[in-house]
Amino acid sequence: MPAKNSNNHDLNCLTIEELERHAANIMDKQTRDYYNEGADSGSTVKENSDAFKKYRIRPRVLRDVSKIDTSVPLFGHRNSIPLGVAPTAMQCLAHEDGELATARACRNAGVVMGLSSFATTSLEDVAAASEGNPNALQLYLFEERSHSRKLIARAKKAGFKAVFLTVDTPMLGRRNLEIRNQFKLPGHFRIANFTEEEKEGNGEQKQRPSMQRTESAAGSMEGEERVPPSGPITFHTHAANPTLCWEKDIDWLKQECGPEMEVWVKGIATAEDALLAVHHGVDGIVVSNHGGRQLNGAMATLDALPEVVEAVQKKIPVHVDGGIRHGTDVFKALALGADFVWIGRPVLWGLAYKGQQGVELCLRLLADEIRLCMGLAGVCKVEDISKDYLVKIDKSGFVARL
Ligand SMILES: Cc1cc2nc3c(=O)[nH]c(=O)nc-3n(C[C@H](O)[C@H](O)[C@H](O)COP(=O)(O)O)c2cc1C
Ligand SMILES: CC(C)CC(=O)C(=O)O
Numbered sequence: 001m002p003a004k005n006s007n008n009h010d011l012n013c014l015t016i017e018e019l020e021r022h023a024a025n026i027m028d029k030q031t032r033d034y035y036n037e038g039a040d041s042g043s044t045v046k047e048n049s050d051a052f053k054k055y056r057i058r059p060r061v062l063r064d065v066s067k068i069d070t071s072v073p074l075f076g077h078r079n080s081i082p083l084g085v086a087p088t089a090m091q092c093l094a095h096e097d098g099e100l101a102t103a104r105a106c107r108n109a110g111v112v113m114g115l116s117s118f119a120t121t122s123l124e125d126v127a128a129a130s131e132g133n134p135n136a137l138q139l140y141l142f143e144e145r146s147h148s149r150k151l152i153a154r155a156k157k158a159g160f161k162a163v164f165l166t167v168d169t170p171m172l173g174r175r176n177l178e179i180r181n182q183f184k185l186p187g188h189f190r191i192a193n194f195t196e197e198e199k200e201g202n203g204e205q206k207q208r209p210s211m212q213r214t215e216s217a218a219g220s221m222e223g224e225e226r227v228p229p230s231g232p233i234t235f236h237t238h239a240a241n242p243t244l245c246w247e248k249d250i251d252w253l254k255q256e257c258g259p260e261m262e263v264w265v266k267g268i269a270t271a272e273d274a275l276l277a278v279h280h281g282v283d284g285i286v287v288s289n290h291g292g293r294q295l296n297g298a299m300a301t302l303d304a305l306p307e308v309v310e311a312v313q314k315k316i317p318v319h320v321d322g323g324i325r326h327g328t329d330v331f332k333a334l335a336l337g338a339d340f341v342w343i344g345r346p347v348l349w350g351l352a353y354k355g356q357q358g359v360e361l362c363l364r365l366l367a368d369e370i371r372l373c374m375g376l377a378g379v380c381k382v383e384d385i386s387k388d389y390l391v392k393i394d395k396s397g398f399v400a401r402l
Helices: 016-026 030-034 044-052 098-110 123-130 144-159 178-180 194-200 247-255 273-280 302-313 327-335 347-376
Strands: 055-057 072-074 078-080 083-085 113-115 135-139 162-166 262-268 284-287 318-321 339-344 389-391 398-399
Touching: 016 030, 016 284, 016 347, 030 178, 030 347, 044 055, 044 123, 044 302, 044 327, 083 123, 083 347, 098 113, 098 135, 098 347, 113 123, 123 135, 123 144, 135 144, 135 398, 144 194, 144 247, 144 318, 162 247, 273 302, 284 302, 302 318, 302 327, 327 339, 339 347
Parallel strands: 083 339, 113 135, 135 162, 162 262, 262 284, 284 318, 318 339
Antiparallel strands: 055 389, 072 078, 389 398
């Protein structure tokens, strides 16, 4: 069978599920387990995807859908689809070109890229590869402020449009395969945004930034005085920061980012926190449970979305991620009030499958599905997608209008 047909389809890979299967065969076990697993039993990873099945689309017909515009405004640009690439750490594990491949694919697709603080490519190199396509820097705000301050200043200088503060990691979730595999970043890779800190070394920082899980990720024991992490910047010592709080940290971050970069919070799951986010003047919210990698047993993000949308009352944009694998999933999330969605693992699968080409394929599959879904549902513009286009099906099969 030819690998491509006249529509330029990759005949071996026509869906995100197929991409996942190809990637699983290509990645080594350590990487596959690290990328794909969730916390504890992994039930939240599954529920994030399953939540979409509770909704069905109510298509409208005879509406002239010959001109469909899938683009949306974001960070002063037009994003070609209402979807962005969520920040995921250490992309060089999937493919040697890592974050550079993702940045180039995003640039070619006109899709925003979120870059993890714990990337294997520096933010300056990613910005250069993006050639003006907008990026957001995901931030793990360290207790040791000077490192974060430097990173923010570098992102500003490199032209990043926003900082996404991850707020669902006061401690790191327990990922059992990661522990069992004694997962660590192979020696030839770098946590590229912190190599300067490593060189500067303060005596305790002679080792290079490592990725080995340590028990300090769980925070201090009751009665023990908490000592901020020192030594090499590892994700297990520095990504989790149990001291983060609204009062102390959000104002500080807004001040550091200044007018040049928006400040978003990633990892909101309740109306209460959404209201606090609005109160503290952040520029936007991402409803997320970290792809089920943090609190297993948390609500699926699609289930958390309506209360956040209701609380925010359109005062700031609400985005969502978690389990999005089809164009129809994007449509459903938007119909429930999200302004935009982000995808995490599918991009890693694309990278593993064929590097930049694989990420382009991933984005193209979803872009095609979004357009097709809009056309078949009778919607020409993204802003016209509303809850009128959805019904919810409960366990007994009862169909309810929203
Ligand atoms: C392997 C992996 C690494 C991740 N790294 C980060 C990270 O460094 N920072 C962060 O805020 N979220 C991180 N995430 C979470 C994603 O940004 C996103 O919330 C999640 O992947 C969305 O769910 P999905 O993978 O089902 O699309 C990571 C997710 C995965 C799967
Ligand atoms: C640097 C990390 C903590 C990456 C992450 O967020 C994850 O593995 O889920």
